[in-house]
Amino acid sequence: MASTVDSAAEQLSKLGIDGAFADSAPNLKKNLHLLSSEQVELAKMLMEMGQSHLFEKWAAPGVDDNEKRAFFDQVAKLNSSYPGGLKSYIKTARELLADSKAGKNPFDGFTPSVPTGEVLKFGDDTFINYEQAGVKEAKNAAFVLVAGGLGERLGYNGIKVALPAETTTGTCFLQNYIECILALQESSCRLAEGKCQEIPFAIMTSDDTHSRTQELLESNSYFGMKPTQVKLLKQEKVACLDDNDARLAMDPKNKYRIQTKPHGHGDVHALLYSSGLLKEWHDAGLKWVLFFQDTNGLLFKAIPASLGVSATKQYHVNSLAVPRKAKEAIGGITRLTHADGRSMVINVEYNQLDPLLRATGFPDGDVNCETGYSPFPGNINQLILELGPYMEELKKTGGAIKEFVNPKYKDASKTSFKSSTRLECMMQDYPKTLPPSAKVGFTVMDTWLAYAPVKNNPEDAAKVPKGNPYHSATSGEMAIYCANSLILRKAGAQVDDPVQEVFNGQEVEVWPRLTWKPKWGLTFSEIKNKVSGSCSVSQKSTMVIKGRNVVLEDLSLNGALIIDSVDDAEVCYIMPILRYGGQSCKISEIV
Numbered sequence: 001m002a003s004t005v006d007s008a009a010e011q012l013s014k015l016g017i018d019g020a021f022a023d024s025a026p027n028l029k030k031n032l033h034l035l036s037s038e039q040v041e042l043a044k045m046l047m048e049m050g051q052s053h054l055f056e057k058w059a060a061p062g063v064d065d066n067e068k069r070a071f072f073d074q075v076a077k078l079n080s081s082y083p084g085g086l087k088s089y090i091k092t093a094r095e096l097l098a099d100s101k102a103g104k105n106p107f108d109g110f111t112p113s114v115p116t117g118e119v120l121k122f123g124d125d126t127f128i129n130y131e132q133a134g135v136k137e138a139k140n141a142a143f144v145l146v147a148g149g150l151g152e153r154l155g156y157n158g159i160k161v162a163l164p165a166e167t168t169t170g171t172c173f174l175q176n177y178i179e180c181i182l183a184l185q186e187s188s189c190r191l192a193e194g195k196c197q198e199i200p201f202a203i204m205t206s207d208d209t210h211s212r213t214q215e216l217l218e219s220n221s222y223f224g225m226k227p228t229q230v231k232l233l234k235q236e237k238v239a240c241l242d243d244n245d246a247r248l249a250m251d252p253k254n255k256y257r258i259q260t261k262p263h264g265h266g267d268v269h270a271l272l273y274s275s276g277l278l279k280e281w282h283d284a285g286l287k288w289v290l291f292f293q294d295t296n297g298l299l300f301k302a303i304p305a306s307l308g309v310s311a312t313k314q315y316h317v318n319s320l321a322v323p324r325k326a327k328e329a330i331g332g333i334t335r336l337t338h339a340d341g342r343s344m345v346i347n348v349e350y351n352q353l354d355p356l357l358r359a360t361g362f363p364d365g366d367v368n369c370e371t372g373y374s375p376f377p378g379n380i381n382q383l384i385l386e387l388g389p390y391m392e393e394l395k396k397t398g399g400a401i402k403e404f405v406n407p408k409y410k411d412a413s414k415t416s417f418k419s420s421t422r423l424e425c426m427m428q429d430y431p432k433t434l435p436p437s438a439k440v441g442f443t444v445m446d447t448w449l450a451y452a453p454v455k456n457n458p459e460d461a462a463k464v465p466k467g468n469p470y471h472s473a474t475s476g477e478m479a480i481y482c483a484n485s486l487i488l489r490k491a492g493a494q495v496d497d498p499v500q501e502v503f504n505g506q507e508v509e510v511w512p513r514l515t516w517k518p519k520w521g522l523t524f525s526e527i528k529n530k531v532s533g534s535c536s537v538s539q540k541s542t543m544v545i546k547g548r549n550v551v552l553e554d555l556s557l558n559g560a561l562i563i564d565s566v567d568d569a570e571v572c573y574i575m576p577i578l579r580y581g582g583q584s585c586k587i588s589e590i591v
Ligand code: UGB
Pocket: 146, 147, 148, 149, 150, 204, 206, 262, 263, 264, 265, 292, 293, 294, 295, 329, 330, 331, 347, 349, 350, 379, 380, 381, 426, 428, 453, 455
């Protein structure tokens, strides 16, 4: 044994490495000569940061040497993908774990109140004007989808963006999103007098979703988008923590690996910055960045108007919100005013709102008011940021977002965890570092128009308290039919009321199954212009519009209608005669 240590010491001195830093980790010291100089520097940093336990089970040189080098490859990656490196991660973790142990309220000193924002009513003049302003502005926008989440609550093994948003056409979320962006691009270009550019689309993936997202895009020819228009940015996981000293957790299956977990959707800001994409967009003259989540089939119905609000009000940050039911698992948009006079409008996450309210003079906590909703608008995590101020802020922060830690303690002593934890961050916390001069606003839309995420598995959805949304695949699909029916009604068609049905233990309203491609109508004005005369649709009907220039005139539908026309065809559907012009069109099915 002594001779191995001696020979390792000799080799180290030959390599010019002073191994004294590893005296308290003999198994590391014995293996130091296997490492490159960069790896030795990383080993020094780990030792300085109190991580000697990572080497306790290392074998003697000659055994598992490649695994040891792979360990340092992992450390190098963890170090380079975190703003400020692993050292900074461990330091922050210690601070946040100490605060958590002490039960420190992250909103200490702040009093919550209900903020005022822009409340829109679908289809009125203000809404139509904002939609027009939004469409005009869309040519200056870039879209960012955060799609690195595993969707554990949904209990689905695949990627969520590949799930069908509705089963009438089977269109998956990603296809819907891309077709919406392309439709916006086209409408915006039509309005623009100058040169038009393609709207860039970035998708944040993770190890859990990256290759499957890429495959989905490639096997479907990017759903009509140019491959160069789409950029995938992969977020890295962060190291797990075993205790309040922020000792990094070993992977239970491999003594040469650190256990890692996702860091949260807040990573998107650092990735956009470090990848150079933001600069590229800025240099190309873009003005807005729109962030959205993986499974909201309604979202783009609300995008044009909310972008219009941003442009008109010149908001640096605009969060899209909907009326929120108390205790619903969506954050509450809240004004926080500090005792020292500071004030900010920010999302308070759903698990923090109730304790914050109780601690600040609202003894009932998160409850509905006389409207039947929480007075705090619900954050649906659709953010619109003005690119210029966003870039300026990220130059200062590198995109680092205020993190939090949520350890599950074994007992009240709060000295050990049930399982390892990690630091997390959320994209909607971006405004937390902004100066008070920043223009931070929000836009409230009707829930039926803007928000129907698919997050919960059927069993859990069936247990949701009556009156609260299920946020399941069933409710997500039904919400699309409901929204389309209400939009057609507003456009002048007579659409039958829904019937109540129970699927997977969830009672839902079933409206006629009406769907259309975004290029047929993304804004209310476009749709209104394509519906005329006396149109009626019965509850048991299904309609799919796949063409662009399809006009519904005196439509009386009681069955199934699929209109599938090429883009240049002008199709006018008049009951009982079909009249169409242009180059070609196909009425696939009329029952
Ligand atoms: N996501 C990532 O890209 N990377 C990650 O590491 C984690 C997630 P969830 P949750 O819909 O209204 C959010 O898990 O907990 C992506 C807001 O915080 O669905 O329901 C993931 O793929 C909350 O304030 O989030 O909460 C998905 O696209 C509220 O707004 C997105 O991030 C709520 O969503 C969200 O992940 C909402």
